[in-house]
Amino acid sequence: MEDSNEQLINVKFRPSTGDGFDYRFDPGQLTVQQLKEKLALRTTIPADSMRLVYSGRVLKDEDMVDLYGVKEGHTIHVVRGADNRAAEQAANVPPSSTGQRSTNSATTNPFANFDQDLMRSMMNSPMIRHLLSNPEIVRSMVMQNPTMRQMIERNPEIGHIITMDMARNPELMREMMRNNDRALANLETIPGGFNHLRRMYHTLQEPLESAGRHNDQSSEAANRRLAEMLNVESPPEGRINVTPLPNPWAPRNNNNSSTSGNITSIFGGIPSFGIMGLQMPFPSPSSASRIANSTQGSTTQSTTQNSQANGTPNATSLTNAPGTTQNFSNINLPQNLSMSTDPEYSRRIQQVMQRFMPSQFASRQQMPQPYYPTSLFGSPNPFFTNMSQSLGASQTTTTSEPPETRFRAQLQTLEEMGFMDQAENIRALLAAGGDVNSAIELLLRNLNSA
Amino acid sequence: MAKVPRNFKLLEELEKGEKGLGDGTCSYGLSNGEDIYMSNWNGTIIGPAGTIHENRIYSLKLYCDENYPESPPTVHFISRINLPCVNQHTGKVEPSRLSCLAQWKSSYGLEDILLELRREMANPVNKKLPQPPEGSLF
Numbered sequence: 015m016e017d018s019n020e021q022l023i024n025v026k027f028r029p030s031t032g033d034g035f036d037y038r039f040d041p042g043q044l045t046v047q048q049l050k051e052k053l054a055l056r057t058t059i060p061a062d063s064m065r066l067v068y069s070g071r072v073l074k075d076e077d078m079v080d081l082y083g084v085k086e087g088h089t090i091h092v093v094r095g096a097d098n099r100a101a102e103q104a105a106n107v108p109p110s111s112t113g114q115r116s117t118n119s120a121t122t123n124p125f126a127n128f129d130q131d132l133m134r135s136m137m138n139s140p141m142i143r144h145l146l147s148n149p150e151i152v153r154s155m156v157m158q159n160p161t162m163r164q165m166i167e168r169n170p171e172i173g174h175i176i177t178m179d180m181a182r183n184p185e186l187m188r189e190m191m192r193n194n195d196r197a198l199a200n201l202e203t204i205p206g207g208f209n210h211l212r213r214m215y216h217t218l219q220e221p222l223e224s225a226g227r228h229n230d231q232s233s234e235a236a237n238r239r240l241a242e243m244l245n246v247e248s249p250p251e252g253r254i255n256v257t258p259l260p261n262p263w264a265p266r267n268n269n270n271s272s273t274s275g276n277i278t279s280i281f282g283g284i285p286s287f288g289i290m291g292l293q294m295p296f297p298s299p300s301s302a303s304r305i306a307n308s309t310q311g312s313t314t315q316s317t318t319q320n321s322q323a324n325g326t327p328n329a330t331s332l333t334n335a336p337g338t339t340q341n342f343s344n345i346n347l348p349q350n351l352s353m354s355t356d357p358e359y360s361r362r363i364q365q366v367m368q369r370f371m372p373s374q375f376a377s378r379q380q381m382p383q384p385y386y387p388t389s390l391f392g393s394p395n396p397f398f399t400n401m402s403q404s405l406g407a408s409q410t411t412t413t414s415e416p417p418e419t420r421f422r423a424q425l426q427t428l429e430e431m432g433f434m435d436q437a438e439n440i441r442a443l444l445a446a447g448g449d450v451n452s453a454i455e456l457l458l459r460n461l462n463s464a
Numbered sequence: 465m466a467k468v469p470r471n472f473k474l475l476e477e478l479e480k481g482e483k484g485l486g487d488g489t490c491s492y493g494l495s496n497g498e499d500i501y502m503s504n505w506n507g508t509i510i511g512p513a514g515t516i517h518e519n520r521i522y523s524l525k526l527y528c529d530e531n532y533p534e535s536p537p538t539v540h541f542i543s544r545i546n547l548p549c550v551n552q553h554t555g556k557v558e559p560s561r562l563s564c565l566a567q568w569k570s571s572y573g574l575e576d577i578l579l580e581l582r583r584e585m586a587n588p589v590n591k592k593l594p595q596p597p598e599g600s601l602f
Contacts, residue, residue, distance in 0.1 A: 028488050030510060065521055069482055069493020070506030072521050083497045089484025091491055093510050095519060 025084055029057055029092040041079035049079055059094050067091040206255035212241070417444055424450045433457055468570070473533050474502040477573050490578035495525065503528050505537070505574060509582045515591035517545075520598055524557075524581075526574055536568040539577055544596040547584055555602030557581065 021040040028034040035056060039049065046066060054061040066073040068082050068090045084090065157163045202211065216237070418425070418436075421443045427450050428439045438457065446452035479485075481492040492507040507524040511517025523542040529535070541555040549561035557577075559565035564572060564580045584590055 067491045067508050070491050070508050088482045
């Protein structure tokens with residue numbers, strides 16, 4: 015071969031995992047086996063478990079490469095064959111976390127507040143590993159802490175949390191956290207899910223939390239009151255819970271019906287709000303926003319009531335839900351739960367209200383600093399922001415200014431966007447409570463339907 | 465819609481197959497590079513990960529008659545495989561059991577068939593089916 019340069023071609027190699035690469039060789043001078051040996055240097059696949067696939071054919075080791083008609087610029091697929099390390103690796107994966115996973119997803123997450131990285135590095139240190147690999151030592155360590163001991167004695171099912179295996183493995187840990195979130199989300203959608211959540215909270219979250227705090231029975235008591243209020247009974251252990259979710263607004267007959275116009279007592283009477291929002295320390299932001307959503311109904315209703323109390327029926331038409339007012343008169347809020355029995359409780363409710371309607375409360379009185387976990391309400395939660403916006407908007411609509419002046423800025427924005435019909439714009443803004451984005455959506459919908 | 469002449473379409477597919485422009489899980493090309501009618505094709509499907517087919521490479525032959533792409537090609541497995549849509553005696557992919565063959569459109573190509581077969585392998589119903597030893601042929 016005097017002119018061997020002529021024979022060199024550039025071929026793309028494309029492994030099934032990772033990036034492809036170009037390799038220059040002479041297909042007339044190489045057997046497939048030899049080519050594989052050269053490629054093995056550039057991939058993670060050893061030559062004897064490498065398969066080359068070109069044009070729908072698996073290249074045979076003993077053939078010359080040019081038998082297959084590989085040409086300049088063509089692509090050969092590089093595949094790992096069956097007799098390889100991948101199978102071994104798959105077999106070596108520690109007995110999958112499925113067992114742990116199922117228990118974990120049923121529990122709430124005790125590690126949520128720890129610094130994951132710190133914890134992981136700590137758990138990886140050989141000494142700690144050695145210590146923790148001995149269940150007896152772990153047990154005695156945990157039992158040294160009197161509050162933990164108490165808690166475990168009271169709730170034997172928590173015991174399994176102290177197997178620290180999952181804290182060492184970042185994957186497991188992340189998986190656990192994620193499962194936890196998802197499990198909570200799923201639970202709420204199944205019949206009786208609320209009951210189950212409540213039970214979960216009782217048996218795990220709450221004891222864990224209260225073990226860390228000093229002796230405080232208030233949340234216990236509040237939870238019991240909530241359960242009574244909603245007529246919820248603990249589902250029997252070991253059986254499927256088919257009870258539907260309780261409706262906090264369902265009419266109830268055993269009650270005195272006087273509802274005062276006082277917002278705080280309305281809020282106090284809606285227990286899901288007070289208890290879920292304030293005392294349920296769910297670990298993650300997503301749970302927090304779910305809780306927030308569950309309170310949505312109650313806030314809307316109280317707005318309505320509030321504007322009625324102020325003698326401005328205008329706001330009712332804004333919420334625009336048929337029968338809202340009627341529903342409201344059926345609520346029969348249980349007064350026995352309001353702040354008269356629990357001043358601390360009502361104080362917190364007022365704080366929440368303050369967050370929701372800053373403008374209204376600002377003029378009333380100076381509230382004490384918030385006490386509740388800032389992760390719940392302090393975070394920039396889009397739902398809350400929206401809500402306070404729309405609340406603000408509904409308040410402005412109750413004033414007597416004509417919409418042209420009230421919505422001047424919004425109208426200008428809409429016109430700049432090319433919505434030229436002012437009357438239409440005003441109508442959309444009114445319907446959207448002054449929110450430009452929703453107004454645009456309405457306008458576009460009208461355009462489409464026209 | 466303009467009809468793509470058979471040979472143009474097949475030439476296009478040939479280039480795509482040789483240059484490996486697909487997703488890399490299937491490969492196809494002419495069985496005989498001299499075949500000017502481009503009727504006989506080879507195909508390979510790399511077994512989807514996480515199934516019993518993982519780390520296996522399945523070979524197939526495809527035949528495009530003169531009515532291609534108006535009518536679908538006939539497809540045979542060369543490597544033995546246990547799939548509901550594959551005749552266990554001949555290795556033929558039964559057109560009635562594979563939706564892309566049953567509802568063939570002239571815009572489909574060979575790669576669509578291979579990809580669909582690969583999806584069948586990964587189908588939760590099929591991915592655990594016991595398979596004949598690797599390397600056995602129909």
